[in-house]
Amino acid sequence: MFSALRGYRCIAITNRGTSKEKVQQLYAYGAEVVVTASGVPTDSPVHCQNVEKQLVEENPGYFGLNQYDSPLNPEAYYATLGPELWAQTNGKITHLVAAGSTGGTVSGTARFLKKKNQAIQVIMPDPHGSIFYDWWAHRKLVKPTSFEGLDLSLIDVMPRFSDEQAFATCRTIARRMGMMVGGSAGGNVHAALTLARKLKGPATVVAILCDSGTKYLSKIFNDEWMASKGYNVAAMDASAANRSAR
Known part of the structure; x- marks a missing residue:
């Protein structure tokens, strides 16, 4: 929603356990959705948090919200x-x-x-x-x-x-x-x-x-x-x- 209001490109990262309604809502707002594996430990490279970190590290200008760890x-x-x-x-x-x-x-x-x-x-x-x-x-x-x-x-x-x-x-x-x-x-x-x-x-x-x-x-x-x-x-x-x- 915020990205749509501000005109930002939004990449939402989730996992296969997410309901289809949530994913469809993200698409409706114009987001790109990356679906990762579910049930994997957080130190796995395919865990959604680590996929986010990798995208930010590899792409200058990207900003990760870091929802789990952000103060x-x-x-x-x-x-x-x-x-x-x-x-x-x-x-x-x-x-x-x-x-x-x-x-x-x-x-x-x-x-x-x-x-x-x-x-x-x-x-x-x-x-x-x-x-x-x-x-x-x-x-x-x-x-x-x-x-x-x-x-x-x-x-x-x-x-x-x-x-x-x-x-x-x-x-x-x-x-x-x-x-x-x-x-x-x-x-x-x-x-x-x-x-x-x-x-x-x-x-x-x-x-x-x-x-x-x-x-x-x-x-x-x-x-x-x-x-x-x-x-x-x-x-x-x-x-x-x-x-x-x-």
């Missing part, structure tokens, strides 16, 4: 989302629930909020199979990685969740709230609801809805794709219908 990523949220949440809750926020991803949202927002009130709890839901929990809980890396934008020292709780729980929550939100959100947002809401059920006093829990479900129409909201992955969509949707009827 500007969390700084953007420190300057924007953090103050916004503090103002909109009148300083009453008690819990922030935000996924890890590339680190900017949870790190920048948490740093601002904890500067305002150190007692605010930061919850970073982490899906099973992710590397973050092992590093946060045991200082153990499962595979080589780089996430300089993510400050795990700010995280108070890191609950685990399954893809099935996140996807079921996405489908429930669509049917109950009329909102389309993606898997990371579904994981955040699942964790926030689990937390809310355990709280014994007044609290203001903010969950970040960080991605749009329109980018996952061919996956999370596609019954055939869900069934091909072994998910019981009938049970998911029946549960969502029961909640809506309450």
Whole structure:
């Protein structure tokens, strides 16, 4: 979007695990898209981060955003989302629930909020199979990685969740709230609801809805794709219908 507004040539680098809607959206904005291998370690030359670095090194005039490691990523949220949440809750926020991803949202927002009130709890839901929990809980890396934008020292709780729980929550939100959100947002809401059920006093829990479900129409909201992955969509949707009827 920014490149289209400014007239820049944009080369977007992603991997084969990216939904077709995301790739099509990039093409719609006029970007060139480079699709790399998925599931490779970050020290692999074909990992998307390293492909970006190579393109920048080999082409004078290219600028790489370096999303995973750029300190500007969390700084953007420190300057924007953090103050916004503090103002909109009148300083009453008690819990922030935000996924890890590339680190900017949870790190920048948490740093601002904890500067305002150190007692605010930061919850970073982490899906099973992710590397973050092992590093946060045991200082153990499962595979080589780089996430300089993510400050795990700010995280108070890191609950685990399954893809099935996140996807079921996405489908429930669509049917109950009329909102389309993606898997990371579904994981955040699942964790926030689990937390809310355990709280014994007044609290203001903010969950970040960080991605749009329109980018996952061919996956999370596609019954055939869900069934091909072994998910019981009938049970998911029946549960969502029961909640809506309450």
